[in-house]
Amino acid sequence: MNTPAYRSFQEQGAHYFNRQHIGVPPAPLSLPSAWKGAELQKHPDTWMYELNQTDLEEIQNAVLLVSQDSLALEEVTRDSFPLPTLGKKVEAWRQTIMTGTGVQVVKGLPVGQWSEAEIALAYWGIGHHLGTPGAQNPDNELLGHVKDYDEARDDPFVRLYRTNSNIRYHCDAADIVGLLCLKPAKTGGKSRVVSTVSLFNALYQRHPEWIPRLFEPIKLDRRGELIEGQKPYSFITPCRFDGEQLRTFYHSDYYHSVERHDGIDLTTEEAGILSFYDELGLNPEYYLEMDLQVGDMQFISNHVIAHARTEYIDFDEREKKRHLLRLWLSAN
DSSP, rough: OOOOOOOOOHHHHHHHHHHOOOOOOOOOOOOTTTOOHHTTOOOOGTTTEEHHHHHEEEHHHHHHHHHHHTGGGGGGGGSSSOTHHHHHHHHHHHHHHHHHSSEEEEEEEOOSSSOHHHHHHHHHHHHHHHSEEOSSSOOOOOEEESSOOOOOOOOTTOOOSSSSEEEEOOOOOOSEEEEEEEEEOOOEEOOHHHHHHHHHHHHHHHHHHGGGGGOOOEEEEEEOOOOOTOOOEEOOOOOEESSSSSEEBBHHHHHGGGGGGGTTOOHHHHHHHHHHHHHTTOOOOOOOEOOOOOTEEEEETTTEEEEOOOOEEEEEGGGGEEEEEEEEEEOO
């Protein structure tokens, strides 16, 4: 079956936000995605996998195949990047991400032995077996480079992934986000993930009167990504529930920074919800923290997981600076 090479930024966002909704859950939810980090940390075999020699040979053979066919990154598809046995494992990872805990870490990609082009092809090809890759901005950037570009951290139009700053909990507008570590930081730069289902359940228990507000639109700062004539913010409904799965779009910075616009203030209820999610998300009992090393791939669901990053300090040598590749995927 032929699969598309990638979705545009607009197509991917529309797919992600097309979340079925039947109503507000009548009680906290008991789901595989409702985990706490302290407990999940005890069972790494449920969310971590190390590539073996057969896996690596299949990836290398697929990279050689697309290279021999002179395919550019945007021309590669699942069909042109065959993974005869690893593909079945990747499908199991997809199930873990989309219907299980929402977290999958894969270790051991030998990035130090490959060229930048080979690394990009390998990562992009694996992504095709997880879903359909998508562009990450209106300029149709396909693989994002997460590193410090020495841009101003306090500029609201600067994306914080382009700095060494702490990044608060957020989701991206794609079903799955992947990070591949090419070079770690000297210190810091740890990845934190938290279950938005567990945060929802905790809010339900402590402030049930706030729950309906999560299923109504909230203003989200556009941060300069405007089409002429648009308002500087959009309306996003944080939570949708289809009777089985709770899907949440959470973006702490963009929900908060909408107040920089004239006449826009968070309500007491909205501010309370954001503070609750932010503060509980920093509780070590709730978050799962990992220090991604060279060759580690982290894949998470943007529907049931919010992710954050701690501030970091880089090495002085430019060639040693922290560098990750980012991949966005639609699950179908």
